[in-house]
Amino acid sequence: METKILCPDCQTEIKFEKIEVGDILECDECGTEVEIISVEPLKYTLLVEEK
Numbered sequence: 001m002e003t004k005i006l007c008p009d010c011q012t013e014i015k016f017e018k019i020e021v022g023d024i025l026e027c028d029e030c031g032t033e034v035e036i037i038s039v040e041p042l043k044y045t046l047l048v049e050e051k
């Protein structure tokens, strides 16, 4: 089953086949990282890295 979320920054679809809580997904377009905080229901949060 393919799932997708929208990048919170640029709204690009980020597709993936399998996720688990704690997984980090990276947007191909802008490099924004999103952490999965819940799978069912699907919830995720924007990861902000201080550099």
Ligand SMILES: [Zn+2]
Pocket (backbone or CB within 6 Å): 007, 008, 009, 010, 011, 012, 027, 028, 029, 030, 031, 032
């Ligand atoms: Zn993005």
